Amino acid sequence: MRLVSGQVVCVTGAGGFVASWLVKLLLERGYTVRGTVRNPDDPKNDHLKELEGAMERLILCKADLLDFKSLCDAINGCDGVFHTASPVTDDPEQMIEPAIVGTKNVIVAAAEANVRRVIFTSSIGAVYMDPNRSPDELIDETYWSDLDFCKNTKNWYCYGKVLAERTAWEESKQRGVDMVVINPVLVVGPLLQPTTYANSVQAYVHVRDVAAAHIMIFESPSAEGRYLCSESSLHRGEVVEILAKYFPEYPIPTKCSDEVNPRTKPFKFSNQKLKDLGLDFIPVKQCLYETVKSLQEKRHLPVTNDQQ
Ligand SMILES: NC(=O)c1ccc[n+]([C@@H]2O[C@H](COP(=O)([O-])OP(=O)(O)OC[C@H]3O[C@@H](n4cnc5c(N)ncnc54)[C@H](OP(=O)(O)O)[C@@H]3O)[C@@H](O)[C@H]2O)c1
Numbered sequence: 001m002r003l004v005s006g007q008v009v010c011v012t013g014a015g016g017f018v019a020s021w022l023v024k025l026l027l028e029r030g031y032t033v034r035g036t037v038r039n040p041d042d043p044k045n046d047h048l049k050e051l052e053g054a055m056e057r058l059i060l061c062k063a064d065l066l067d068f069k070s071l072c073d074a075i076n077g078c079d080g081v082f083h084t085a086s087p088v089t090d091d092p093e094q095m096i097e098p099a100i101v102g103t104k105n106v107i108v109a110a111a112e113a114n115v116r117r118v119i120f121t122s123s124i125g126a127v128y129m130d131p132n133r134s135p136d137e138l139i140d141e142t143y144w145s146d147l148d149f150c151k152n153t154k155n156w157y158c159y160g161k162v163l164a165e166r167t168a169w170e171e172s173k174q175r176g177v178d179m180v181v182i183n184p185v186l187v188v189g190p191l192l193q194p195t196t197y198a199n200s201v202q203a204y205v206h207v208r209d210v211a212a213a214h215i216m217i218f219e220s221p222s223a224e225g226r227y228l229c230s231e232s233s234l235h236r237g238e239v240v241e242i243l244a245k246y247f248p249e250y251p252i253p254t255k256c257s258d259e260v261n262p263r264t265k266p267f268k269f270s271n272q273k274l275k276d277l278g279l280d281f282i283p284v285k286q287c288l289y290e291t292v293k294s295l296q297e298k299r300h301l302p303v304t305n306d307q308q
Pocket residue numbers: 012013014015016017018019037038039063064065066083084085086087088098102121122123124161183184185186187188197
């Protein structure tokens with residue numbers, strides 16, 4: 001692995017699920033990382049201090065997305081910014097303002113600090129929410145979610161992510177910031193941090209691949225635009241079959257709650273742009289296996305005696 005030395009990057013929301021992996025991989029590559037957290041003394045961020053290289057090259061900076069000055073302090077002097085911090089909720093009051101205003105604050109702070117590139121973590125939620133699209137269409141980076149549909153269905157997370165990504169594009173263009181966006185599907189894989197996260201969608205990608213993709217698009221001079229980050233899309237039936245095979249000790253359901261209607265078709269997401277950059281995606285089966293193993297290790301799932 002080619003090591004990077006002397007480069008300083010900022011990761012917003014460093015204690016989160018995706019960002020923890022990103023910080024880990026950045027430290028392994030030799031970067032000095034300024035990780036923003038809302039409370040550096042909160043024990044939920046302690047895992048960051050244990051990462052290899054953290055003692056020498058990780059600085060935790062207290063910052064809130066709605067506090068512009070705190071972001072400037074963290075970003076000033078950085079070569080790059082990975083903006084991953086976002087509320088992850090369907091509560092409109094908690095979601096929309098930090099997503100939009102926070103994103104604007106980060107891009108403006110990055111512009112003022114003259115950073116080389118900003119990587120913005122958007123979501124597939126900003127891409128595929130459109131009732132008028134056929135399930136047979138191959139969804140690529142040109143697709144955008146329908147804002148009215150998100151609003152009418154009260155999907156405030158996707159609504160906020162669409163507006164945040166739009167804001168990011170507008171602000172970065174206006175201020176001449178080189179920004180590249182990543183749009184991951186549901187991220188699965190081992191937790192580095194001691195908390196867990198909600199599970200819903202039908203396309204999956206390993207958290208390590210999402211972190212690696214962030215770095216690839218940061219380091220690749222030709223990277224531009226959006227990058228869908230998805231390994232594959234599965235029907236829940238396929239997910240439970242995989243889990244039942246790996247973990248027969250759990251009472252995994254074998255029947256679908258809806259046996260009347262035909263199986264919903266999984267989405268078809270293109271991951272060609274990231275493959276062209278050289279990303280070799282971890283197969284979804286391995287993602288699911290490692291997720292359960294991690295949940296067992298963190299004691300979020302019961303473990304039978306012979307597994308201990
Ligand atoms: N996980 C997925 O399946 C998935 C899929 C697609 C896209 N994404 C995107 O990936 C990014 C990270 O998601 P995640 O799953 O890693 O979520 P997460 O574990 O909930 O992490 C989110 C982070 O954002 C921080 N944050 C929230 N509001 C903030 C505010 N006002 N000021 C400063 N920090 C704030 C949180 O900090 P605190 O610890 O202080 O609360 C937390 O560290 C998000 O942008 C999300 O939309 C995630």
